[in-house]
Amino acid sequence: MAKGGVSRKQLLNEPDKFMTFTGKLIAYAKSHLKVILSCAAVIFVSLIIIATVSQVSRRNEVKASERVEKLVAKYSSVLQDEDAKVAYEQVKSDFNDLFDVYGSKRAVKIARIVYGDMSYSAGDADTAIAMYSHALDDFTQSQGLKNIILSGLGYAYLLKKEYPQSIRYFEMITASEEKTxxxxxxxxxxxxxxxNGEKERSVAQYKQILADFPDTSYGELIKEKIGG
Structure with missing residues (x-):
């Protein structure tokens, strides 16, 4: 036999490492059975909780969507016979309850924009600004939707005659690549x-509209403004 070799007898006499490890593992499991079962139970309960929360969240999303639809329908129904202010007063408390209960749901985040429009139409600029500002935080990633919200803020501040703030939000729209x-x-x-008496800037904006949007519905009015 070569120097340094190991006989088959020696190999057979040596404990198999895998068998030794397995034996120790089984022994550990037996001695710590209660702990292992407790950990497994905790994991199992955690999975159930996660699944339940997810299910409840989906169910609440559906409920929120249904409530939004009903409130918008109610507002539209009142608006057929009354003005925007009366219709707004009819749904105000219902929308506040909606925001309190389902404020984090996507349907309700969209509803804030809708309610902002309702507030603006009713002349309640402060509530409109509050709704649009909240919505702006909710939809920072959607530039098209963001422009709609910025426009709402611009109009709300315009309603309050706070022109510098109104200009600020409309300029944020024109500064982006999004055309909405x-x-x-x-x-x-x-x-x-x-x-504001800034005639040159005003004319420049009118000309920019004609250049970027030649088919704009403002065309004739703009041509009258700038004399041709």
Whole structure:
């Protein structure tokens, strides 16, 4: 046999490492059975809780969506016979309850924008600003939706005659690459600059609208403003 070799007898006499490890593992399991079962129970209960929370969350999302639909339908129904202020008063408390109970649900996040529009139409600029500001935090990743919210803020501050703030939000729309409500924002800026006595900036905005949006519905009005 070669020097340093190990005989088959020696190999057979040596304990198998895997068998030794397995034996120790079994022995540990027996001596710690209660602990192992307790840990398994905790994991199992945790999985049940996660599944239940997920299910409840989905169910609440559906409930929130249904409530939003009903409130919008109620507002629209009242609006057929009454003005925007009366319709707004009819749903105000219901919307506040909705925000308290389901405020984190996606349908309700969208509802804040809708309720902001209702508030603005009723002349309640402060509530509109509060709704739009909250919505702006909710939808920072969607530039199209963000422009809609920024426009709402611009109009709400315009309603309060706080022109610098109104200009700020309309300028945020025109500064982005997203075209949603861009022509509307440019037109409002042109009017605001004109109101502030900034004639040159106003004319520049009007011309920008015609250049970027040649088919704009504001076309004839703008041409009258800038004389051709």
């Amino acid at each position: 409500l861009r022509s509307d924002a440019l037109f409002n800026l042109a009017w605001l600059y004109e109101t």
